[in-house]
Amino acid sequence: MRVNVTVNGRLREADDVWEGESLLYVLRERLGLPGSKNACEQGECGSCTVRLDGELVCACLVAAGQAEGREVVTVEGLAELAARRAGGSAPAGEERGEEGPPGAGLSPVQRAFVDAGAVQCGFCTPGLLVAADDLLARVPDPSDADIREALSGNLCRCTGYEKILDAVRLAAARAGETV
Amino acid sequence: MGTPRVPTGLPTDLPAGTGPARAGRAPGGIGESTLRPDGTLKVTGEFAYASDLWHEDMLWGHTLRSPHAHARIRSVDVSGALATPGVRAVLTHADLPAATRYGLEFADTPVLADGVVRYHGEPVALVAADHPETARRAAEKIAVDYEPLPVVTDEASALAPDAPVLHPGRTDGHAAHVPHPNVVHRQPVRHGDIAAARARADVIVTGDYEVGMQDQAFLGPESGLAVPAEDGGVDLYIATQWLHADLRQIAPVLGLPEEKVRMTLSGVGGAFGGREDLSMQAHACLLALRTGRPVKMVYNRFESFFGHVHRHPARLHYEHGATRDGKLTHMACRIVLDGGAYASSSPAVVGNAASLSAGPYVIDAVEAEALALYTNNPPCGAMRGFGAVQACFAYEAQMDRLAAALELDPVEFRQRNAMSQGAVLPTGQVVDSPAPVAELLRRVKAMPLPPERQWESAGGTADVRALPGGLSNTTHGEGVVRGVGYAVGIKNVGFSEGFDDYSTARVRLEVVGGQPVATVHTAMAEVGQGGVTVHAQIARTELGVTQVTLRPADTRVGSAGSTSASRQTYVTGGAVRHACEAVRERVLELGRARFGTYHPAWATAELVLEGGKVTTDGGEVLAGLAEVLEGEAVDVELEWRHRPTEPFDLVTGQGQGHVQYSFAAHRAVVEVDTELGLVKVVELACAQDVGKALNPLSVVGQIHGGTTQGLGLAVMEEIVVDPVTAKVRNPSFTDYLIPTILDTPTLPVDVLELADAHAPYGLRGVGEASTLSSTPAVVAAIRAATGLPLARVPVRPEHLTGT
Numbered sequence: 001m002r003v004n005v006t007v008n009g010r011l012r013e014a015d016d017v018w019e020g021e022s023l024l025y026v027l028r029e030r031l032g033l034p035g036s037k038n039a040c041e042q043g044e045c046g047s048c049t050v051r052l053d054g055e056l057v058c059a060c061l062v063a064a065g066q067a068e069g070r071e072v073v074t075v076e077g078l079a080e081l082a083a084r085r086a087g088g089s090a091p092a093g094e095e096r097g098e099e100g101p102p103g104a105g106l107s108p109v110q111r112a113f114v115d116a117g118a119v120q121c122g123f124c125t126p127g128l129l130v131a132a133d134d135l136l137a138r139v140p141d142p143s144d145a146d147i148r149e150a151l152s153g154n155l156c157r158c159t160g161y162e163k164i165l166d167a168v169r170l171a172a173a174r175a176g177e178t179v
Numbered sequence: 180m181g182t183p184r185v186p187t188g189l190p191t192d193l194p195a196g197t198g199p200a201r202a203g204r205a206p207g208g209i210g211e212s213t214l215r216p217d218g219t220l221k222v223t224g225e226f227a228y229a230s231d232l233w234h235e236d237m238l239w240g241h242t243l244r245s246p247h248a249h250a251r252i253r254s255v256d257v258s259g260a261l262a263t264p265g266v267r268a269v270l271t272h273a274d275l276p277a278a279t280r281y282g283l284e285f286a287d288t289p290v291l292a293d294g295v296v297r298y299h300g301e302p303v304a305l306v307a308a309d310h311p312e313t314a315r316r317a318a319e320k321i322a323v324d325y326e327p328l329p330v331v332t333d334e335a336s337a338l339a340p341d342a343p344v345l346h347p348g349r350t351d352g353h354a355a356h357v358p359h360p361n362v363v364h365r366q367p368v369r370h371g372d373i374a375a376a377r378a379r380a381d382v383i384v385t386g387d388y389e390v391g392m393q394d395q396a397f398l399g400p401e402s403g404l405a406v407p408a409e410d411g412g413v414d415l416y417i418a419t420q421w422l423h424a425d426l427r428q429i430a431p432v433l434g435l436p437e438e439k440v441r442m443t444l445s446g447v448g449g450a451f452g453g454r455e456d457l458s459m460q461a462h463a464c465l466l467a468l469r470t471g472r473p474v475k476m477v478y479n480r481f482e483s484f485f486g487h488v489h490r491h492p493a494r495l496h497y498e499h500g501a502t503r504d505g506k507l508t509h510m511a512c513r514i515v516l517d518g519g520a521y522a523s524s525s526p527a528v529v530g531n532a533a534s535l536s537a538g539p540y541v542i543d544a545v546e547a548e549a550l551a552l553y554t555n556n557p558p559c560g561a562m563r564g565f566g567a568v569q570a571c572f573a574y575e576a577q578m579d580r581l582a583a584a585l586e587l588d589p590v591e592f593r594q595r596n597a598m599s600q601g602a603v604l605p606t607g608q609v610v611d612s613p614a615p616v617a618e619l620l621r622r623v624k625a626m627p628l629p630p631e632r633q634w635e636s637a638g639g640t641a642d643v644r645a646l647p648g649g650l651s652n653t654t655h656g657e658g659v660v661r662g663v664g665y666a667v668g669i670k671n672v673g674f675s676e677g678f679d680d681y682s683t684a685r686v687r688l689e690v691v692g693g694q695p696v697a698t699v700h701t702a703m704a705e706v707g708q709g710g711v712t713v714h715a716q717i718a719r720t721e722l723g724v725t726q727v728t729l730r731p732a733d734t735r736v737g738s739a740g741s742t743s744a745s746r747q748t749y750v751t752g753g754a755v756r757h758a759c760e761a762v763r764e765r766v767l768e769l770g771r772a773r774f775g776t777y778h779p780a781w782a783t784a785e786l787v788l789e790g791g792k793v794t795t796d797g798g799e800v801l802a803g804l805a806e807v808l809e810g811e812a813v814d815v816e817l818e819w820r821h822r823p824t825e826p827f828d829l830v831t832g833q834g835q836g837h838v839q840y841s842f843a844a845h846r847a848v849v850e851v852d853t854e855l856g857l858v859k860v861v862e863l864a865c866a867q868d869v870g871k872a873l874n875p876l877s878v879v880g881q882i883h884g885g886t887t888q889g890l891g892l893a894v895m896e897e898i899v900v901d902p903v904t905a906k907v908r909n910p911s912f913t914d915y916l917i918p919t920i921l922d923t924p925t926l927p928v929d930v931l932e933l934a935d936a937h938a939p940y941g942l943r944g945v946g947e948a949s950t951l952s953s954t955p956a957v958v959a960a961i962r963a964a965t966g967l968p969l970a971r972v973p974v975r976p977e978h979l980t981g982t
Contacts, residue, residue, distance in 0.1 A: 021312075029233075035223070035224020037228070038400075039399065039400065042480065042911060044911070045480075075224035079223070106219065110222040110223065113218075115214065117214075119215060121399065121447060121449040121706060121707025122218075122221030122222075122226060122448070122707065123398040123448030124398050125222055145644045145645070148644070149644065151920045153919075154919075156920075157396055158449055159880055159883055160926050161887070161920040162879075162883045163876075163879075163880055
């Protein structure tokens, strides 16, 4: 079958999709967007977390056909989403542009994950970023209990979560400074 | 997408956000918390993990695995699978072109089952097809006729008079000294006069302990891409812990010389020991060479539980004695590790368990024995802590029981017996670098305790998120009891027992666009630990440059050894420094030749490379690197070795077996809902000596991660193997639980830096020590809260409620 889906603001078409394929498979293997990770295929680890029409979902649990005609945001589109949210201007001034140097084009929460040491192997990072971005959009100044609750569907095996908490706190604090 | 997605090197211009140099003269050098060079790619989703690789025209490989733990294979019929549209190849043992077995320490593991399967999930056949689902369905059509055989599941069934011998006709190096062919390796350690010491004891405490089978549960499942080459060889892009050890095992299986198997490290989604052994490496290469097409294999989580070795489950019997004044007299122990169906690294795990069985304590007399069994349970091998974890759980439980018997404070009792620099281990080896065991305990004990009853909010209602059971809303504080527990441990750093544990680094210095640039090339597997960050820091410190480029890890450079045993910063870090020193010497030679006659300091002063220039140690600039190099590049590749070790004597266990030790202590604070048996770990504090923190942010990250894996073993993580059928019951993240952010408490860390004079920069390997003491500290705290003896991990609710 053919699946039409808007991914990170662009209308995309996937052909020859087998009905049993998940949205995660189509993103990774048919649309060239491997940022969303497959670590359990059961909705337990959150590594494939994306936004589907604005709602957080595990892309492994969404059949590709269910995404027909809907809007998906993946980790690859987080910076652009953050820029749109900030009113269409580029995030943090110079930090934009696909041709830019490493570090350019990061959303505030992505920047904070790098700065706080929240990334080790990084396999859980894309899902955590999508979930953390969603939290900060809803709750600009979250308590630690809020952060833990919001990220409780995302497993990380490397960090013990301490630096992930630091990163979300840092992103919230930086956003607070610029208001 | 015409070009394959394959790993590329990392530029490491000093990233924004890096602070000024704290110590040393090179910005971005050692001691600073510089940021990961791969961090940006990892947060944008662009970092290419093994499972993200893609190649034009690639096929998908799939593995058919045994549903039985022990069975004879009467016949295999692949015709149904071969007839499936989209299938390009099906391989069984009969199709193997060359060597049919491989192994980390010795080759006892079939590439594909050879007439017998010895564990649930053993690979039997391979399929390559144009869609992963096609490959999976075709594999289901392979008809295998199994004749189930009796299973060996524990020491009693392994050593019974009529026990099936799982590996008849063993020829490995341990076969001659083991008491039974179902014992992989046995290591005794004898030290002092145990009978005399026992007679001096005022109290003797004995206990039996059990550790369940823990899984590494790295998040990025096993995967790789094999691309056949025109020369008949193969290029393999792979997530592993040691490229060259894989190469040594794969090439004979393919029947190819090693130079025709070119390996490149892809992005690795965690490892923790679980990628030391081969998984799909040889399989993907075999399928690629058979089909002439690139083949990608990616395990799903279910398969991953069968696709790698686990931490050895263990049964441990300990006896300790002490005098009335709180001094240990002796320790006798027997540690039985379940190695499962194949050897993997069981012999080395046995060596660690035996040699570290006494813990970080001074004990006059020791009689220890560790052994690993062959059984039909899942194969076990390396996992963070490697044999020292199991022992630490048992000896720390014993310390608490001795302290209680002597009516002493458990920390005070440990401190009275704590080893320090100069202590002699039961192996006869002197601990010749700082061993601040008592100080680490003092530090965790001195930290302020978290406030009581934190669930109570201002309005008088309970915040259930701060209670055991959390949002399940199972208590508002009724029946909740707090407990505090302590533990400390000792882990060896580096490969032990005479292994030639070297690493190789290639470093190039050249001027590009007027700027000096260092390029560092090693085969070190970056699995998340941050070795790449540290390599760039070392190059900056040694060569005084800002820009460092890291080449992708591959087999075009010499071996870096394994990303295991807390060894990479020590050994490959040491190799990078060593190569940098050689580059610097060459640069200074060039400088002397070109400018030596213009300034006497070239001949007389101590010269350093700093800020892209050659300067005297007093800071006088002699020349810029651009002028010295004049378009030339200095390029060296060198091996580096730490101090040699030697094997342990097979009878006495005596020997200079280890390179270095790493120590950590924990204090756990738990709250237990004693009615439901639910545990909430409220805080888990750690103090660890790291010698020298080359990157403090990464060091703390390692301590956090190890601590959390120890917490998982304490209260939730276990691969449950059916004791009758030896089948794995919980191969999923639904049933094998690892700590979430709600299960993991605040983790305060106190880092000590007492230099080890024998190690580069004084550093101490940091990756594992925190994994050891975390588990016994949590269990000690649960014991303190409940008064229960709790001799087994993981502790489950039914152990606390007795239901």
